[in-house]
Amino acid sequence: MTEALIKRLGEEIGVCLPDVRVTGADPVLPSVFRIGTAAAACVGAVTAAAALYWTRQGGQVGARHPQADPDAASPGPDATVPSPDSTVPSPDSTVPSLDSPVPGSDVPDVVTADGPVLDTARPDGAMPEVSVDVRHAAAAFLSERYFRIDGEGMGLWAPLSGDYRTSDGWIKLHCNFDHHRDAVLRALRLPADADRAGVSSACESRTSAEIEDAVTREGGCAAAMRSRAEWLDHPQAQEISRTPVVALSRLDVAPRPGSAARNPLRRDPTGPGRVGRPLEGVRVLDLTRVIAGPVAGRILAAHGAEVLRVGAAHVPEVPGLVVETAFGKRSCHIDLRTEAETLRELVRRADVVVQGYRPGALADRGFGPEDLAGLRPGIVSVEISAYGSRGPWGRRRGFDSLVQMVCGIAHEGGDGTRPRPLPCQALDHATGYLAAFGAVAGLLRRADEGGSWRVELSLARTARWFDDLGRVDPARATSDGTGPGESGPSGIERGGQVLDGEPGPSVDDLLASMDSPFGTLTYVRPPGRIEGAEPYWATPPPRQGEHPAGWATTTG
Incomplete structure (x- = not known):
């Protein structure tokens, strides 16, 4: 499959x-x-x-x-992972132009599953x-x-992010960024120092759709829980x-x-092989x-x-x-x-x-x-x-x-x-x-x-x-895929909550x-x-904004 x-x-x-x-x-x-x-x-x-x-x-x-x-x-x-040697050629090396199609190519601008394949x-x-x-x-x-x-x-999750019960179902509020949190609080007419209990109380008296629309209008992020059938009937779906x-x-x-x-992007494929x-x-x-x-x-x-x-x-x-x-x-x-x-x-x-x-x-x-x-x-x-x-x-x-x-x-x-x-x-x-x-x-x-x-x-x-x-067969889906005596993390984090007993x-x-x-x-x-070119990361994550706004002379 x-x-x-x-x-x-x-x-x-x-x-x-x-x-x-x-x-x-x-x-x-x-x-x-x-x-x-x-x-x-x-x-x-x-x-x-x-x-x-x-x-x-x-x-x-x-x-x-x-x-x-x-x-x-x-x-x-x-x-x-070792640091790379400076053996990579400069990306500005002279190469053939690719702005013209390959002679004889005849592939349409957009290819679908039913169209020709290159x-x-x-x-x-x-x-x-x-x-x-x-x-x-x-x-x-x-x-x-x-x-x-x-x-x-x-x-990964801010205190106010998560699922809340509404008058007719459930709503998820995404508050990981401060401006999105502030949009949620404005939509719910809550003070800037509102806690999770206050947000929960405000959601319980409103419908999911009402909250979703209000938060979206304020520039925030929210999603009402829908069934598969409800979503498939939605214009966006x-x-x-x-x-x-x-x-x-x-x-x-x-x-x-x-x-x-x-x-x-094109080196001569018939030329000498190169390790890179x-x-x-x-x-x-x-x-x-x-x-x-x-x-x-x-x-x-x-x-x-x-x-x-x-x-x-x-x-x-x-x-x-x-x-x-x-x-x-x-x-x-x-x-x-x-x-x-x-x-x-x-x-x-x-x-x-x-x-x-x-x-x-x-x-x-x-x-x-x-x-x-x-x-x-x-x-x-x-x-x-x-x-x-x-x-x-x-x-x-x-x-x-x-x-x-x-x-x-x-x-x-x-x-x-x-x-x-x-x-x-x-x-x-x-x-x-x-x-x-x-x-x-x-x-x-x-x-x-x-x-x-x-x-x-x-x-x-x-x-x-x-x-x-x-x-997957629900009876098999409870398995974590590990063998006897093996274990993964103590719990799976789902939307801001860690559920124990669900090892990865x-x-x-x-x-x-x-x-x-x-x-x-x-x-x-x-x-x-x-084979012969396993992926790896040559350098650790940098600090934000650590480098100048320009291209390096080598890759990696």
Whole structure:
């Protein structure tokens, strides 16, 4: 099933992915939803795309990168990741242009599952083995829970975030950012120092829909619990059902004066093989925060891309997550209110831009997908949203836990009596890995056809894809997937509450450690494996804004 899912993801985006060997099966986590299957499919897709990209650049099957650990498949929890040597060639090396299509190519601008599929295999047919383990992929979906700084975990939920009973059901309030908390309190007509008991009392006298609408009007984030049937009947659900889980389309935009066309994407695949990382030379601008977008940038960095994460001193972050999702990246600060030209200059030299802000937020500042393509012909623009960019909720704020609430996942998990979400932020992580897959697919399509490309994903569309995967037998879904004598974390955190007695998979063999400015970090190693080019993070997470707003001369 998982192998077929990976192939289907490639077909829908117009790329013929290599075979992926999948080990393990659901259930891995305590849920009737096929979380392990979905995790392995998402990880497998981006790993296969990276392998294909690497092979087309002349990566050698069986060759090993100097930094690759020959035992990387199963290092112990005390394993460390060495610092990279400065052996990577400059990304500004002279390379052939990709702005013109490959002679003889005849692929439409938008490819669907029913349309032609681009065959992107190497001329000599050589391909490294690509594999993914279901347990490892599922553990990666819980990476923030296994993450430790000097042995200490991190809190993910603010005091007022969580589920509240209403006069006719349940509402989830997302208050992790102060301005979202303040919006909730304004909507409920509560003072700024209101506590959880006060919020609970205010919710009990109102309907779920009333609270959801009021909080949204105030600029906050809330979600009423809906059943699957109620969501499928909702106009926004019907809107997103008309789009693929990963939507890839071509951007036909005329270059702007002063635009740049940097294309280090095709090295002669018939030339001498070279030992390097799969995405070496690819520059990725990471304009995201929280989980989904940062996960996309993090896995691209694990495959060798140069990822520059752009934040701002005045933009709030979730303290632990901004560290856990930053492995292998560099970090700079840009204030778009006064430094927009600095970001434009970065775009002019980028290959991929990943943005995860509310639809229209960056476009309103001149950084929409068409603007990016005008600044940098050949760009791959990746956009991640909660509910998609079109339809009645097209500009609505949202997070994983809220989408689970509105689309019926939390309703089904709690048998309709109270919300019970998935045992991980599965929509975030799945969308992040799929976004990275879309980015690499866009690079592959660009290499063969030229042009700029747009990738669109939403948590709500990913939730629909989860729903379409079917269910695990409930009798088997209570298993944690671990063997005798093994144990995982003491409890699964669901939407701000830790539920005891729901262990996750044992992951001791999947962990590694790394020194950092924050202390010793323990983390889940990047999932997925490419023969001769295993993913790894060459550098620890940086401090926010640690680096200048410019590209490095080497990747890693």
